[in-house]
Amino acid sequence: MAKIDQPFDNYAAEQGGIPRAAYVLTGCIGVIGSNSLVLGPIAPEVAQSLGAGVPAVMMASAAFGLGTAASALFLARHVDRLGARRVLRLVMALLAAAMLLSAAAPVVSALIAAQLVAGIASGVALPAIYASAAAIAPPGRESRTIGVVLTGWTLSMIAGVSLSAVLADFIHWRAVYVAVALLSVVAIAGLSLLPHGREQAAGAAPSPFAALAITGVKPLLLACGAFMAAFYGVYGYLGAHLHNDLGEPVSANGLVALVYGLGFGGAAFLDGFADRVGARRLMPIAFMAVAAVYLLFALTGDSFAAVLVMVFLWGLFNHFGLNLLIMRLTAIDPSQRGTIMGLNSAVTYLAVFVGTSSFGPLYANHGFAAVAFVAMALTLVAALAGAFR
Numbered sequence: 001m002a003k004i005d006q007p008f009d010n011y012a013a014e015q016g017g018i019p020r021a022a023y024v025l026t027g028c029i030g031v032i033g034s035n036s037l038v039l040g041p042i043a044p045e046v047a048q049s050l051g052a053g054v055p056a057v058m059m060a061s062a063a064f065g066l067g068t069a070a071s072a073l074f075l076a077r078h079v080d081r082l083g084a085r086r087v088l089r090l091v092m093a094l095l096a097a098a099m100l101l102s103a104a105a106p107v108v109s110a111l112i113a114a115q116l117v118a119g120i121a122s123g124v125a126l127p128a129i130y131a132s133a134a135a136i137a138p139p140g141r142e143s144r145t146i147g148v149v150l151t152g153w154t155l156s157m158i159a160g161v162s163l164s165a166v167l168a169d170f171i172h173w174r175a176v177y178v179a180v181a182l183l184s185v186v187a188i189a190g191l192s193l194l195p196h197g198r199e200q201a202a203g204a205a206p207s208p209f210a211a212l213a214i215t216g217v218k219p220l221l222l223a224c225g226a227f228m229a230a231f232y233g234v235y236g237y238l239g240a241h242l243h244n245d246l247g248e249p250v251s252a253n254g255l256v257a258l259v260y261g262l263g264f265g266g267a268a269f270l271d272g273f274a275d276r277v278g279a280r281r282l283m284p285i286a287f288m289a290v291a292a293v294y295l296l297f298a299l300t301g302d303s304f305a306a307v308l309v310m311v312f313l314w315g316l317f318n319h320f321g322l323n324l325l326i327m328r329l330t331a332i333d334p335s336q337r338g339t340i341m342g343l344n345s346a347v348t349y350l351a352v353f354v355g356t357s358s359f360g361p362l363y364a365n366h367g368f369a370a371v372a373f374v375a376m377a378l379t380l381v382a383a384l385a386g387a388f389r
Contacts, residue, residue: 019136022148024190025129028092029152031183032122034160035099036064038176039115041161042168049173052108060108060115067119068126069349075120076127076342077211084132084338085191088125092188095121099181103174123349127341134330134337142331147268147323154265157257211339216332219388221347224325226382227287228351230375231318233359234294238307241368246304259308263315270320283324287383289317291376298372325386 039046039061047057079087098121101114129149137145164176212218238256242248293314300306329344330337363371 017138018141018145018148019138021136022133022145024187025133025149026152026155027183027190028088028125028129028187029149030155030160031092031095031180031187032125033153033156034164034183035095035118035177035180036061036122037156037161038164038180041165042173042176045168045173046111050105050108050111056108057111060102060112063112063116064119064122065349065352067116068123069119069346069353071120071123072127072342072345072349073123075124076345077339079124079128079131079338079342080336084128084135087338088128088132089188089191091121091125091128092184092191095125096181096184096188099177099184103177103181123342123345126345127338130326130330130341130344131337134327135334142327143323144268146326146330147319150319150323150326151265151268154261157264158261161254161257211333211336211343214333214336214340216388217329217340217343219385220325220329220332221343223283223287223382223385224329224344225347225351225354226378226385227290227321227325228348229355229358230290230294230378230382232352232355233362233378234297234371234375236356237359237363237368237371238311240363241301241371242304242307245368246302246307248304252304256308256311259311260315263312264319265315267316267319267323280328283321283328283386284383286317286320286324287379287386290314290321291379291383293317294372294376294379298369298376301368301372321382328386 039058043054043057047054050057095118098114098118101117102111105111105114130146133146133149134142160180163179167173167175167179212221239253242252242256293310296310297307300310326341326344329340332340359371359374362374
């Protein structure tokens with residue numbers, strides 16, 4: 001099977017540095033991340049507008065996660081057959097339509113349905129973005145290129161969440177989704193400027209379950225699941241810890257998100273180190289560094305200042321861990337990058353569910369320190385799995 005989008009590689013090599021296409025992919029990540037994060041801050045206004053409770057509104061977020069996991073597992077494999085560029089344009093257009101449907105939703109059920117569609121689009125888009133990032137990376141600059149693309153999550157966390165609150169306050173919550181729809185259109189325009197890749201020949205798309213048989217895939221997916229379950233378990237209850245246990249105002253959560261985003265984005269400047277040392281050697285070390293942060297959370301989590309320091313380091317090391325994980329997964333079989341990254345996204349969103357649901361009783365019964373200790377153990381499991389040759 002031929003490598004997908006081979007001309008992208010040539011284009012990247014001609015640039016000598018980070019290809020311009022990487023910044024277009026960064027914007028796509030930013031759009032997807034913004035939609036996935038904005039509902040939480042504006043949920044009270046959405047609930048009041050639609051005459052429903054906040055838990056009912058947040059079912060739209062659950063529908064988004066379900067749609068993302070299902071499409072990543074069953075539809076992302078078509079990226080390898082149709083080509084990442086073509087697929088990205090289609091699913092980003094679908095995402096824009098889902099945002100307009102969300103903005104126009106007259107009742108909660110319509111919002112849930114629209115977000116399910118957004119999840120289906122995102123579940124295909126994310127693997128296509130990661131596969132494209134690996135394909136366009138110049139030799140020796142894989143980590144830096146993927147790191148630039150990953151900063152889209154920082155943009156969505158810092159700019160997306162902050163601006164959504166402003167739009168909801170000064171205009172209306174529906175304006176938030178209109179804005180994300182417009183950004184999706186801008187992203188589609190950017191994708192149209194990318195060089196055309198040679199699309200895969202028509203044929204049966206590879207099975208995601210067959211991709212599990214490829215040597216090295218299962219240990220890295222185990223590492224992904226443990227790493228992400230730990231992250232979402234801690235992130236999901238850190239805000240409750242700050243407010244209920246430390247007595248901090250709800251606005252402190254915004255500061256925490258900002259500090260985490262600064263750490264996550266700042267790590268992009270150090271990605272060249274990963275290119276020099278190698279992903280396989282560094283990934284277990286990065287995961288162990290994250291485990292150390294969770295240990296410090298457990299030991300110093302009763303101080304808000306210490307929490308802020310830990311959150312910055314958390315973002316820094318999480319960036320490295322995620323970057324190195326994607327590098328290793330996309331390098332296993334370039335002809336099945338879309339399928340393998342679809343498995344990665346499916347495991348990630350399954351970990352979202354597992355982390356948030358299982359860590360809730362743990363926090364309620366034993367406190368935040370117990371949450372941090374369990375997250376540390378899971379991350380050490382990820383480090384062991386990541387050490388697999």
